[in-house]
Amino acid sequence: MAFRLFVPILAGATLRERLLACIGATIGIALTGMISGLAMGSGPLVAMLVAPMGASAVLLFAVPSSPLAQPWSIVGGNTISALVGVTVAHFVHDTVIASGLAVALAIAAMSFTRSLHPPGGAAALTGVLGGPAVAAASFLFPFVPVALNSTILVALGFLFHKLSRRNYPHAHVPAASGHGTADRPPAERVGFRPEDVDAALSALDETFDIDRDDLERLLRQVELQAMVRSQRTLLCRDIMSGDVISVTETASADEARKQLIDHNIRTLPVLDTNGRLTGAVGLRELTRATDAVKGVMSKAGTASPDTPAMSLLPVLTDGRSHAVVIVDSERHILGLITQTDLLAAAARVQASAPLKAVA
Secondary structure, three states: OHHHHOOOOOOOHHHHHHHHHHHHHHHHHHHHHHHHHHHHHOOOOOOOOOOOHHHHHHHHHHHOOHHOOOOOHHHHHHHHHHHHHHHHHHHHHHHHHHHHHHHHHHHHHHHHHHOOOOOOOOOHHHHHHHHHHHHHHHOOOHHHHHHHHHHHHHHHHHHHHHHHHOOOOOOOOOOOOOOOOOOOOHHHHHHHOOOHHHHHHHOOOOOOOOOOOEEEEEEEEHHHHHHHOOOOEEEEEHEOOOOOOOOEEEEHHHHHHHHHHHHHOOOOEEEEOOOOOEEEEEEHHHHOOOEEEEHHOOOOOOEEOOHHHHHHHHHHHHOOEEEEEEEEOOEEEEEEEEEHHHHHHHHHHHHEEEHHHHH
């Protein structure tokens, strides 16, 4: 139990993420100091790199999805807090009182400007306790080097995260209905509602280091995973159609339209010359087709026959996809699951649940 005190509690932390954070911080801090030095020159009273940048780098590279690590939080939080610290030091000459007052006012200023950033507290303290270099810079200190350091660090972080394929700045993109209407996606019309999340946060009366929309998205994924686990015995092979109508990528648009209409289906898998799945077409894609279907086909949703059937819910309820193609390891078609197939399976499972309980 004692060793559990040293176990990180950060959700989702992996070895790869931590290694990326170390590499990013190394590059970010080194280049920030180098670029700032070239911009400001050198001298005994020139602070090329301020200490709070180290704490900012921890957030920027280790938890880039945190609301506290976003660009405005880093640049605005550090700059505003440093300005508060310098201002307090100018009017309050007792170091102890000035230190406490600077941090307190920095928290308030960051809160009101929606730029809360923990290293901002250190930036405010630096404005009070920074010594000759800060005193010499006076009210220029919050902008050079603090704002300059922060801006360079954020720019380097943005580039690093793009190269490492991380989402930064972290922005929640609301799911659309898929039909250009104001309705929420089908999967979000059941279960809990956004107001339930707000009510839960209000009841807990605590502040969490996660965006409110990210929290809702996480809870919906938890709901889905719980449902998949409870129905894990129902596999794709159990409900898929085995006699799949398909076309080759060299087939004409007219031929594909005829197949869709004759068989009363909405999705046609498209095969290459070796009989492997390369895409899918529906009437939506074929409305703009004048030649072969290869030029208009879209990416096909796929799954293996051993995939839990209920895990296909996000794909088949996104408002765009009507079927998922079941393929083997070489992308040969084994079957197909439509929205109707999944709905029928879900209804059967739901209907049989009370009987199991009675038994």
